Amino acid sequence: MGMKTSAALAAAMLALGLPGMAGAAKVGDPLYVKAKNTRVMKSPSPTADAVVILQPGEQVKWEGADPKQKQWHRVTAPGGKKGFVFQTNLSTTPPKMELVTDPGGKRQVDPKKFVASGAAVKALSPGAEKYGNGKKGDYAKAVASIKAMEARSKTVTPERIAAHVKEAGLFPVVGPRDSVAKTKGGR
């Protein structure tokens, strides 16, 4: 599938809010960034410097697998920067659109815009909290514990996830931060 055709199809799918149609991609085709904080590296290694960090829904042009490190793939990122991305950071399927309500009305947005809209920030909703606190029995206790749980969950950052992944020997998919570090060796 040619880049132009694929991009047009992808744009149409995004516009329609379709969950995505997985299909085979060949060298030169676009792929979707799948995971949060996807790092495009200078060389095919999780310890290399990051060229740019991408977010779900962004597209890269697939240039093929590295001949030696076959799980690392050469890509051209938006803006033309080239580098290497780990295999499972990329997908032929776009992420789902989210339906948000804001001053602009109700609209479907891609994951990046979803985060920017502020709608991604979750806490037990005011209506749910009122509902639980208004019921007899120990529902109010459940409300309090869920709020405490949510607050604690927010302390689990991408940095902690990336550290665990490294320790457990899993794939280096979710990067520790959402922008390239300013210092040398920043990942």
Add this chain to the structure above:
Amino acid sequence: MDARLKVFAVLGLGVLASSCRGMDLNTIARGVTTAGGVAETVGGGVAKVKECGKLDVEPSVAEEYALGGALTIHFVQRGNGLMFATEGDKKLHDYLNIVGKNLAAQSLRPTLEWTFGVLNDTEQFNALSAPGGYVLVTRRLLMELDNEGQLAGVLAHEIAHGVLKHAIHKYTAQKVKTCRLVAGGETLLSALGAKALLAALDGDGTLDLDNEPELLAHLAEKTVNSFDDGNGPELEFEADQMAARLMLSAGYDPKDYLGLIDKMTDVKNQKNHPKKETRKKKLVAYLETLKGDEGEFPEYASEGLRSPPLKQPDYAVIKSTTGVAKDTP
């Protein structure tokens, strides 16, 4: 995991009392007088009944959060509360969230704010998810796991239900059903509640549940009740497949997922739920289909997959618990 499995029956989700029952026609009549407009919609019920399919739409994220929060309150209340009291409990909670959020960040809803918690239920081998990214697992289930791959499998399965919006589809079905009943003259809601529901027919079909407490209560409880029979086989297979893909993406060996299915007990009181042997066969066959062709982008990893141990000492708080018997196979 096989979540909806027993939990819903044993936790008693089938006996929720609707807080909105007991209203009579007089209530509606009073509402008609005071609320205005409702008389017209209820009076023109036949036309409205036909329009109720308009409510079968994807909810907004805000609507999803409200529904998911209300369902999670029920799950926590009936699951003996959250295991979240001691410092050890909180370390376990963090570990669960690290594993879960890593998987969720690679899902088709990567930017939803996912929250993972442990129910203090030592009886049921179960996990469940609610809209808005809530995932809960029972303490009993965690006691049975052998490695992090199996834990990832449980969480990935529930993330898949959330991504695929299986609970939301039950909710929208209840929305449409309630609309038809209300438009047809049933006294399920107060006049104001009925008006708010039917007003959605003139909009985009979504509801502002945070500002409509009666609708939130009614629809959340109806949705919880609709889980009693578990998900149908196709929905479970769909979640199994997505879970396996998530595991492959993160670097877990999907064989651990098969080992997890082995630990489940087929539940006789959930007529819809598929048998574990069927699930395993289907999953093995599905994994074979993920092998790509030469020259195509290899979306699914086949090398470097791991089966890490459960992280210690964070997991010790689970394993230290004793005195809970295994299910009879």
